[in-house]
């Protein structure tokens with residue numbers, strides 16, 4: 678189980694993978710209820726919501 682780095686909530690990695698694309702830096706944002714993910718700094722980060730993902734990306738400054 679992955680954890681959201683922003684709020685610490687657990688995420689179902691399989692569901693997040695199933696609902697997002699495989700492309701680094703360009704993960705599709707499909708269903709926030711099932712989690713999402715972002716490739717950053719050489720690894721995938723998993724988030725429970727797009728809001729958390731946005732906060733994380735704002736803090737870590739990736740603009741792609």
Ligand SMILES: [Zn+2]
Pocket residue numbers: 681682683684685686724725726729
């Ligand atoms: Zn979160």
